[in-house]
Amino acid sequence: MTTLLKYHTLGNDYLVADPELGAPSPGATATRVLCDRRTGIGADGVLYGPLPATRPTAGPADTFDVRVFNADGSECARNANGLRLFARYLREHGRTTQDEITLRTPGGAVNVRLGRPVTAPGTIDLGSWTHHSPALADGEELVGASLRLGPDTGLHVTAVHNGVPHLVSLVDDATPELAARIGPEIVAYPGFTERPNAELLTVEDRRTLRLQIWERGVGYAPASGSGACAAACAAYRLGLTDPSVTVVMPGGTVAVEITRDERVLLSGSSSYVGQIALAEEFVPHLRAELPR
Template sequence: MTTLVKYHALGNDYLVADPALGAPAPGVAATRVLCDRRTGVGADGVLYGPLPAPGAAAGPQETFDVRVFNSDGSECARNANGLRIFARYLSEHGRTDREEITLRTPGGDVSVRPGSPDTAATIDLGPWTHHSPATGDGAELIGVPLETEPGTTVHATAVHNGVPHLVALVDDATAELAARIGPGIVAYAGFTERPNVELLTVEDRRTLRIQIWERAVGYAPASGSGACAAACAAHRLGLTDSSVTVIMPGGTVAVEITEDERVLLSGPVSLVGRVTLADAFVSRLRAEPAR
């Protein structure tokens, strides 16, 4: 039997596809089938791992390899909520007994404290830059006016830590505004990288409110990485303190920017349940070549 485990974090739900439980390596079509909310299991993405690490000792470990796939089948370098979920999975399923572990991803190593059902899971996403998605030469984009449509200009700040983000400061971040201007920002002709978009409203120096439009999935009720990007942009613009609460339609998280400019994200993670897949369904997944 093939079993997947589903978790929820901050409006995002992910399926953990553990090779030890018979899960096949995801391909593009297989991931889309799994994540479909009517004909599949339903999720925002798939976390495939833990993958075998050369020379790893038996028993509880502190370093694990994982791959993160979006619901459209594209691979993500790393995802803050997904990695917090994966760390909690490892802890709750006896794969580690460490208070802090390292997750190795295509986007680099990250440190995560898995926490417990009664405490937050915290991820250290390291330092972020403000490199513009428009260039590859390291130029920064901070508080620059950007016309998103005729008559609508926002002040945009780029934030990058493996995935490009563009944070747009607005008077009132709403889902309607995100849907109206988000696609145009993602597809902006001057960008060589398509960024995720966060519309940011600063409530006070310790409270932010954001709406999100992601390059791969469109409107998103919440995003851990998006919350971090918004916090980094607001702090760089001098609008907030180093520790803030970020409010999204899908939930609320705490973001801290340390003195050495590392970004820590803390928030709840909860188990949804275990899913046993039918043999015919698994055969359909295995027919799609793994990536």
Template sequence: MIDFFKYQAAGNDYLVIDPRHTDFAVSPEAIRLVCDRRRGVGADGILYGPLEQPRAGVPVALSLYNSDGSDCGRSGNGLRMFALHLAAQEPGDWVDGREFTLRTAAGDCPVRILDAAAGRVQVGMGRPSFDAADVPLLTEDGTPYSGRAVRVPLTVDGEQLTVTCVYNGNPHTVVPVDQPSPHLAGRLGPKIARHVRFPEATNVQFMRMRGRDVMELEVFERGAGYVTASGASACAAASAARELGLCDGRVEVRMPGGSMEITISADGWVTMTGDAEQVAVGSFAPALRTRLDRLTTARAAR
């Protein structure tokens, strides 16, 4: 039995759990345990799939989860990893070098493996929305904020920020700052992510442009906390920078764990290109398996 295939992209790590290889029972408790870096295998999240045996020409569905057990609408890094998993598991000309579609709860994404050996993958991340209702974002009074969530004043712990919110399958809040740092992300990230004005919580990006085509970014994710890189976040920040007039159609997003190339077409379609690699293939040891079985039994008894 192969319980997990572990991948990483710029230090953002996910476990592919493929139901064709394991009897792992998905539940928030089981996900939290497996993702726990001390008691479990350790990961920022889980990519569970394919949900059905993949066939050429048919979108391949998967479910994505954050390490806290919550649903993770769409992970840019995760989709690149899952594409590489398919390339390894389903070698065939419909995967290698061709475009195929990954289906997530937040919509379909076209992916293309540019170089399987180097782990280079391109993903179409869609056309993001700046509509406050899509994020969703509320006013200070708790009523829906109407209109576009661009240059919105946000008070965090008495500090006055100006943020731009983006929905691209996940909610994101982009904060332009003079100096992004892990310290800043760790200090303000959790407060913005769980701010009462974001009823679905939000991922948070602290960004600074270096000229018009390079961005420095620090990310704090809802559901996983501080991460060294995030694909969906890189896309959201690039779209926000474009909206704010800070960049053009192509930007290199540099995060502490590594870089990604983001392009934005004239009509707003976002394409992400980056690397990912497999780091381990493994099975749960009996003790972990017993704990997982107990969680499943306790859940069934509730």
């Protein structure tokens, strides 16, 4: 029997597909089938792992390998909300007893500190970031620059790359309607060599940010962990905020701290939704994309 588990945080929901529970490698088509909210289970993405090659390492933290897939089937290098959920899954289901673990993804390794009890907020260390523009092949930084999407739409943008490319735009009033209108244009901007996620940011004060998000491969997102970190990094670089801020999103609120050595820490809560046993008639849709 193929069993999946579902977790939720900040308006984002993810399925954990563990090979030890019979889950096949999800691939693009299988991920879309699973994440469809009408004909599948429904989710923003799939966390596949821990991968069979994973071995706990000596030291203060266990290490596990995981792959993250968006709902449209594309693979995500890193995902702050998803990885926090996956860390909780590992300890909640006996795969580790540690409070601190390391998760390795195609976008690099991140460290997660779990709360006690496991239902308490956890903290993920996303490491350092850069402001290199996804639009510029020469690697030039993009900080507070002008971007014109059309004759009537000009933005002040800052690029943030923390394993995933983001483009943070300062706006007077970040609303879902504004995100839906210009978010797709930012993601699809023809000059970009790598599609970024689009964050529309309103700075309320030096310790509070309000954020709306349009994600590549997802569309409108009520929340994003890495997006919240990108917004905090951009606002800090522009001198608009303190190193520690609260980021308010429609899906919930997180705390972001930029350390003295410019590492980014994200803290937030999560919840376990339930366990799903897939019907036999549904499983062939998934197994069609097992690795050759």
